[in-house]
Structures are given as structure tokens and as C-alpha cells.
Amino acid sequence: MIHRLQQNILYSCVEHKKRSNEQLVVEHALGYVVTGESHFYTNQGMQIFGEGTIGLIRKNQLTKTVKAPGADGAPFKSINIFLDQHALKRYSAEHNLHAPGRYTGETMINLSHDPFLKSYFDSLLPYFDQPDQLSPALAELKTKEAIELLLRRDPKLKNFLFDFTEPFKIDLEAFMNQNFTYHVSLKQFATLTGRSLATFKRDFQKIFGSSPEKWLLKKRLEQAHFLIAQKNQRPTDVYHEVGFENISHFSTAFKNLYGYSPSSLL
Structure with a gap:
């Protein structure tokens, strides 16, 4: 089951091993694996994100994803916040924040040991039982909060979040x-x-x-x-x-x- 609480907030619950049909990450995504495992296959190999993993994935990444129950049989559950270009451009303008250069770091960043991000995702869990309580205004606030928390952790993520240039011509x-x-x-x-x-x-x-x-x-x-x-x-x-x-x-x-x-x- 995939339930979109708001346009950019997604909750997934999978009882059995399942491949994702989407193979292109179009927008930056901040995700939290509540239970189970997420397997990411890229040209660099496979990465497994287990229960409790918090990760940030850069936009325009090709990846094949498999969602799987955990070793204890618990279903795969995750929360994903998509940081789309419109929301990031609004935030950039409001706070006068800009990318000083192109981002050249990892395309998948593990943020699992950040207690503030963990608390952030915990604050979203009640909305999955009562999705009607998450209004568009609240969803916008939660999106801004996610951006704030990422910049608090590493101000250099400005290059990651606020680089709005198109991909350059490659081989x-x-x-x-x-x-x-x-x-x-x-x-x-x-x-x-x-x-x-x-x-x-x-x-x-x-x-x-x-x-x-x-x-x-x-x-x-x-x-x-x-x-x-x-x-x-x-x-x-x-x-x-x-x-x-x-x-x-x-x-x-x-x-x-x-x-x-x-x-x-x-």
C-alpha cells in the first residue's frame, strides 16, 4: 500500500517483497525506513537501508528499488518527503539562500544518527492513522522544517538543495x-x-x-x-x-x- 498524504509526503507499507516501478528519482527525497528493508541498486552496486535508516537522495538519480520485510517478518514501512524544486525555490527566495557552487558529493547521504531528524519523522507518524489531519498548510510547514533540519546538520547542503541549474551535457x-x-x-x-x-x-x-x-x-x-x-x-x-x-x-x-x-x- 502506498498512501500519499499530501502531494510531496508519501507513506509506504508493503507486506511482501516488491520492486518499485519508478526507476528515476525526479526530486530530492528525504526518507525514513520505519520497519523492513529498502534495497537500492545503482551503477555503484547495491545498498541496503534497514529499519531506522534516514537517508537523503539527490534528484535525477537512476536506481532500482526493492522493498522487503525485515528479518523478523515485519512489513516494510517508510516515510518519504519529496523536496521539489518549487518548494526549494520558495525557501531559497524567502531566506536569501543560494548555492555557492555545484554539488559534487555523494548522491545518497546517510543521516540515520541525527536525533532531530528522527524526532521529525516520529512527529509525522500519527498522520498516517489520521491522514485528514495533515492539511496542505501543515504539509508545507513540515516540508520547510525538513529543509531547516538538513541545513542545521550541514550548511554545505545548500549546494545540494539550491542548485537549480539543468544537468549539463555529458558523454x-x-x-x-x-x-x-x-x-x-x-x-x-x-x-x-x-x-x-x-x-x-x-x-x-x-x-x-x-x-x-x-x-x-x-x-x-x-x-x-x-x-x-x-x-x-x-x-x-x-x-x-x-x-x-x-x-x-x-x-x-x-x-x-x-x-x-x-x-x-x-
Whole structure:
């Protein structure tokens, strides 16, 4: 169950292990794992955030997330506050705070041992039993409080929070070869590489000699073939890992390319 108390405040409760469908963190997110575990898979590997973890995740991050019950069987429960650009720009203007430079630190910051942030999340718990008590005005106050607490902990987070510049143009070939397994839209890939959608498609054609759609499909299927044939993984475990939404689409595309079903490799 995912319950959005207000536009930027989200409560999750999952009884069984579950993959998240969203693979792009669009806005900065401050999260607290109440019970259970959250597994984050990025190009740097996997990180496990267990019960009591408080973390800050930077916007525009590609990640695959699995929510899982804890070792004691307790369901996964979490609270997430999304610090969207509109709220941060208002706060920046009101307090005359600006980013003195670009943020170059960690994209996931562990804040678990901060007692003030722990108390902050504890103050939100009653609203999940009585969601109608969290008005838009209260939600705005709680969002401002979160920003205040982050800056109290580390004033240098101004670069993290108040950098409103667009992603700069980066090496498209390297980025796509590292991130082709993430199921996000072409527009999102374009934004992450610092390009308009039209420029992204034009640059892509020059570099790869193919449209993004055809290249992504073939690249994902080749990776799936390797994982099944060489790593003995099952198609039902592979399709999501390489960037497909469902097993039916994956199986059909695989057979169209190779002439046989993925299960025939087992």
C-alpha cells in the first residue's frame, strides 16, 4: 500500500517483497525506513537501508528499488518527503539562500544518527492513522522544517538543495552503455544527459548509428541472453533487471530477435 498524504509526503507499507516501478528519482527525497528493508541498486552496486535508516537522495538519480520485510517478518514501512524544486525555490527566495557552487558529493547521504531528524519523522507518524489531519498548510510547514533540519546538520547542503541549474551535457555513449537497463522514457534519458529530446535523438543516431528505441531493445535483449545462457538466470528474474516492464513483452521481443524463446536456453 502506498498512501500519499499530501502531494510531496508519501507513506509506504508493503507486506511482501516488491520492486518499485519508478526507476528515476525526479526530486530530492528525504526518507525514513520505519520497519523492513529498502534495497537500492545503482551503477555503484547495491545498498541496503534497514529499519531506522534516514537517508537523503539527490534528484535525477537512476536506481532500482526493492522493498522487503525485515528479518523478523515485519512489513516494510517508510516515510518519504519529496523536496521539489518549487518548494526549494520558495525557501531559497524567502531566506536569501543560494548555492555557492555545484554539488559534487555523494548522491545518497546517510543521516540515520541525527536525533532531530528522527524526532521529525516520529512527529509525522500519527498522520498516517489520521491522514485528514495533515492539511496542505501543515504539509508545507513540515516540508520547510525538513529543509531547516538538513541545513542545521550541514550548511554545505545548500549546494545540494539550491542548485537549480539543468544537468549539463555529458558523454552520451558512456552514459547509455552504463544505464541502458533502466526503464525510463527517452525524454528522461535526454534530460539526464543534458539535452533536449530532439538533440538527444540526433546525437544518439550519430554515435550509435541507430535510433534510441531500436538500440535499447537490442542492447537489453543481448544482456538478457547473456544472463540466461551464461549465468543460468531465469527469464522471470531477468526481464525486469534488463529494463522490460513485463515478461510477455520481453518473451515476444526475445523470440523476434533470436528465433527461439528465452526459456529454451535453460
